[in-house]
Each structure stands twice: as C-alpha cells, then as structure tokens.
Amino acid sequence: MRNSIKSPFVNNSLVTIKDNRWLEKQRIAGKIVAASLNKLEGYCKSMTFHSMATLNDVIERFIIKEGGYPTFKGYKKTGGPDFPAGVCISINKSLVHGIPGDTVLNHGDVVSFDLGVTYEGAIADSAITCIFGAPADPLHVTLIKSTEEALMHGINAIAVGKHLGCIGYAISKYAKKTGFGLVNNYGGHGLDWNLPHAPPFVANKSELTEGIRIQPGLSIAIEPMLTIGDPTTHTLDDGWTVATKGIGCHFEHSIFVHEDHVEIITDRNI
Numbered sequence: 001m002r003n004s005i006k007s008p009f010v011n012n013s014l015v016t017i018k019d020n021r022w023l024e025k026q027r028i029a030g031k032i033v034a035a036s037l038n039k040l041e042g043y044c045k046s047m048t049f050h051s052m053a054t055l056n057d058v059i060e061r062f063i064i065k066e067g068g069y070p071t072f073k074g075y076k077k078t079g080g081p082d083f084p085a086g087v088c089i090s091i092n093k094s095l096v097h098g099i100p101g102d103t104v105l106n107h108g109d110v111v112s113f114d115l116g117v118t119y120e121g122a123i124a125d126s127a128i129t130c131i132f133g134a135p136a137d138p139l140h141v142t143l144i145k146s147t148e149e150a151l152m153h154g155i156n157a158i159a160v161g162k163h164l165g166c167i168g169y170a171i172s173k174y175a176k177k178t179g180f181g182l183v184n185n186y187g188g189h190g191l192d193w194n195l196p197h198a199p200p201f202v203a204n205k206s207e208l209t210e211g212i213r214i215q216p217g218l219s220i221a222i223e224p225m226l227t228i229g230d231p232t233t234h235t236l237d238d239g240w241t242v243a244t245k246g247i248g249c250h251f252e253h254s255i256f257v258h259e260d261h262v263e264i265i266t267d268r269n270i
Contacts, residue, residue, distance in 0.1 A: 014199040016192055017217035023256055025122035026191075026219065030254060030265035032068045032117045033124045038268055040087070040113045044105070044130040052089045052100035060086040063117055071116030071123055071196050080239040088114040088127075090241065095225055095233060095248035096127075096186060097240045108136030110144070112250040121193045125221045126266035127252035140247060143228060146178040147249040150224040154204075155255060158262045164200055164211030171224045172205035181231030186242065188222040191254060216259045223252035 018026075036059050043055060050058070063070050063086065070086025077083070083099070090098030090112040091105070098112075105111060114127035129148075135141050150171050157170035168187070175182040188202030200212060204224050225231075229246035236243055254265040 015190055015212060015218070016198070017215055018219045018256070019217065022122050022193070022219065025120045026124055026254070026256065026265055029068055029117040029119035029122050030124035030126075030267075031270070032063055032066045032119065033115060033126045033254075033266045034268040034270065035066070036062060036087075036115055036117070037113060037126060037128050037266075041128060041130050044111065044132050047107070047133050049104055052091075052098075052103050052105075053085075056085045056087045056089065056100040059115065063115075068117040068119045071118045071125065075196070077239070083240060086115060088112075090114070090248070090250070092247055093243050093245070094236075094241050095183065095227070095244050096242045096250055099238055099240055105132040107133035108140075109133075110140050110247050110249065112248070114250065114252065116196050118194065118196075123191045123194070123196050124254045124265050125191065125196060125252060126254060126268075127223060127250050128268075129249045129251060139228060142178075143180060143226060143247065143249045146175070146180055147224055147226045148251045150174050150178075150226065151222060151251040151253060154222045154224060155253065155262060155264065158214060158255070158257060160214055160216060160257065160259060162214050163209050164202065164214060165206035165208055166214075167222060168203040168206030168210075169208045171222075175204075175224065175226060178226065181227040181229060181244075181246070183225035183227060183231045183233060183244070183248075185233060186223075186225060188220055188252070191219045191221060214257055216257055218257040219254070221252055221254045223250060225250045
C-alpha cells in the first residue's frame with residue numbers, strides 16, 4: 001500500500017476492530033493464500049518454465065476451486081487502470097504490483113509473488129520473494145533472508161497496548177543493521193470486509209509512540225520491502241508496476257491480534 005499522506009497515522013481513528021466471525025473466515029482465506037504461495041515457490045524451486053501469465057491463471061483457478069476469490073483481480077486504482085490479474089508478479093528491479101505477462105523467468109531472477117484471497121468478504125494478503133534456479137549473486141540470498149527476518153521483527157514487536165509504530169520501529173531498526181535500503185513510501189495496511197487496503201497504514205519506519213494503540217481484534221498486513229542500493233521507487237508506464245534502482249525484495253503476512261498473542265493468518269508452514 002502506498003503512503004500518500006505526510007503522516008501515515010493521520011487516519012488511524014477509522015480502524016475497525018474485528019470479531020470471531022471475521023477471524024473464522026479470514027483463516028480460510030489465509031490457508032488458500034499460503035497454499036497458493038507454496039505452489040508458486042515450488043515452481044521456482046523446480047525451475048518450471050511457465051510464463052508469468054500462465055502462473056497467474058493456474059493460481060487464479062486454484063483459488064476459485066478452493067472457494068475463494070483472487071482479491072486483486074479487477075482492483076480499482078484511483079486515476080489509473082484496474083489491476084488485470086489475481087497475482088502481482090514482480091521481477092528483479094520491479095518491487096511490487098507487477099502485472100504478469102508473457103515473461104518467462106531466467107536462471108537467477110529474483111521474483112516476488114503477492115496475492116490476496118477473499119473468502120465470504122474476509123481477506124488475507126501475503127507475499128514472498130524467491131530466486132529462480134541458482135542465485136546470480138550471493139547478495140540476493142542475503143537480501144531475501146533479511147527481508148523475511150525484517151517482517152518477523154515487525155510481527156514479534158506487536159503487543160496489546162503498544163502503539164502501532166512499534167512495527168515500523170522494529171523493522172527499520174533491523175533493516176539498518178542489514179545495510180539494505182528500506183522502502184518507506186510503501187508499507188502495510190488494515191484489512192476490512194471486501195476492502196483489501198483499509199486504515200491503518202502500517203509504516204515500515206516509525207517511532208515507538210506513533211499511531212493507534214494496538215487492541216485485540218486488529219487485523220492488518222505487514223510488508224517490509226528492502227532493496228540493494230537506493231530504495232527510491234517509481235511507477236512504470238503500465239500504471240501499476242513499482243520499480244527500484246536495484247534488486248528489490250518483498251515479504252508480507254496478514255496477522256490478527258489476540259489478547260495474549262499474534263496469529264499469523266498466512267503462515268505457510270501450517
């Protein structure tokens with residue numbers, strides 16, 4: 001989600017706290033998301049040569065067969081074209097929101113898969129980054145590991161009563177140690193009924209005292225993005241693909257806050 005306002009915490013008063021009805025449905029959506037990403041990661045590991053459009057079609061059919069709907073399909077963007085696919089596929093210097101086309105992966109490509117599933121109105125959203133075949137540079141492996149660890153640092157910082165800024169504080173503090181660039185103008189977001197991008201914006205860099213107080217029932221997606229070199233981004237002519245000057249990496253989980261723990265809705269290891 002793009003941060004288009006000066007302070008990412010201005011609209012946090014609009015956050016809707018979720019109940020067990022949401023949680024039960026979101027868990028189903030999360031399982032479909034996790035299974036979809038595992039399939040996509042499997043294609044990378046097996047070095048199966050499919051065009052990105054073909055991969056998207058396979059995953060869209062799987063999501064629908066499992067009873068969900070690909071959330072991003074037809075997603076409307078203010079002042080721009082609707083997103084034409086169910087999976088965002090971003091390769092190398094394309095960081096997020098890549099449109100799957102006729103491209104076929106080459107050995108060493110760094111590819112991010114980002115997708116959402118809607119199940120009876122509840123939404124889960126997650127992303128992973130993989131390498132197709134053998135890495136072209138050992139630094140790419142470190143980048144991927146560091147970005148996933150940054151995500152877990154953000155999740156592990158959450159506790160009821162803390163400010164939302166604890167997430168971005170933990171992510172940025174860890175990212176600084178890695179030496180990679182941290183993308184700040186995009187970040188995580190709230191999830192709501194049939195609304196994949198809702199308040200609050202979840203910044204990847206913030207202070208501990210910024211934002212709303214975290215409460216049980218908070219449902220958000222956290223998504224750090226790291227880059228090799230300059231983290232400046234720009235949008236390509238297709239109106240969607242966000243690119244960086246160097247190789248980019250993106251990981252995301254949807255989480256639900258309970259009174260005594262944080263549940264990773266899109267956990268791929270369950």
